[in-house]
Amino acid sequence: QVQLAESGGGLVQPGGSLRLSCESSGSVVSTNDVAWYRQAPGNQRELVGIITRGGETKYAPSAEGRFQISRDKAKNTVYLQMNSLKPRDTAVYYCNPGTYVSSGTTWTYRTGAYWGQGTQVTVSS
Numbered sequence: 001q002v003q004l005a006e007s008g009g010g011l012v013q014p015g016g017s018l019r020l021s022c023e024s025s026g027s028v029v030s031t032n033d034v035a036w037y038r039q040a041p042g043n044q045r046e047l048v049g050i051i052t053r054g055g056e057t058k059y060a061p062s063a064e065g066r067f068q069i070s071r072d073k074a075k076n077t078v079y080l081q082m083n084s085l086k087p088r089d090t091a092v093y094y095c096n097p098g099t100y101v102s103s104g105t106t107w108t109y110r111t112g113a114y115w116g117q118g119t120q121v122t123v124s125s
Contacts, residue, residue, distance in 0.1 A: 001025075002024060002025060002026060002028050002097075002114045003024065003025035003116075004022060004023070004024050004025075004028075004029070004095055004096075004097075004114055004115065004116035005022070005023045005024075005116055005117070006020060006021065006022050006093060006094060006095055006116045006117065006118055006119040007020070007021050007023075007119055008020040008021050008119055009092075009093060009119030009120045009121045009122075010120075010121070010122070011122045011124065012085055012121070012122070012123055013123070013124070013125050014085060014086055014087060014123055014124075014125055015084060015085065016085050016123070017081070017082060017083045017084075017085065018081075018082050018085065018121060019079055019080070019081045019082070020036070020079065020080040020082070020093055020119055020121070021077055021078075021079055022034070022036070022077060022078045022079070022080075022095030022116065023075065023076060023077045024076045024077075024097070025076075026076065027073075027076055028076075028097045028114070029071070029076055029077065029078045029095065029097055030071065030073040030076050031053065032053060032097040032098070032099075032112070033050060033051070033052045033053055033097065033098055033099055033100040033109070034050065034051050034069075034071070034078045034095055034096065034097050034098070035047055035048070035049070035050040035095065035096045035097075035098055035109050035111070036048040036049055036050070036069060036078075036080045036093060036094070036095055036096075037093070037094045037095075037096060037111075038089075038091035038092065038093045038094070038121075039091055039092050039094070039118075040088075040090060040091040040092075043091075045094070046060065047060055047109060048060055048062075048063050048067060048080065048093070049063050049067055049069050049080070050069070050100055050109055051069040051070070051071055051078060052100045055071065057069050058100070058107060062088075066082065066083050066084045066085075067080060067081065067082050067083070068080075068081040068083075069081075078095055080093065080095075082121070085121075085123045086123060087123045087124060088123075089121060089123050090121060090122050090123050090124070091120075091121060092118040092119065092120050092121075093118060093119050093120075093121055094115055094116060094118045095115075095116060096111050096112055096114065096115055097112045097114060098110050098111045098112035099112070
């Protein structure tokens, strides 16, 4: 059974930074494409960004230029560095090993079966 554990969330002021971590029980986040998602109250879960098996990263427009995804294979951990945080970034953040699909200039992400419990990020003054 794959287990994922997100951590690093908290309360931060607008303009601040947080680094979230997603650690897996095995090597699943080290050997697969991994996405970060977030879900705010009353909203659907939305894709924040992904890191492919090869280390390529892709971001949603709302995250581009502010967020950065990285991976430490030795620790079976994927990170989400979030800078210049805004109140609209408030959400529960989840990681998800899945499949990145690229077709020419477009791409999509197929979610996998495993989710962690998420970590709450609150951006407020």
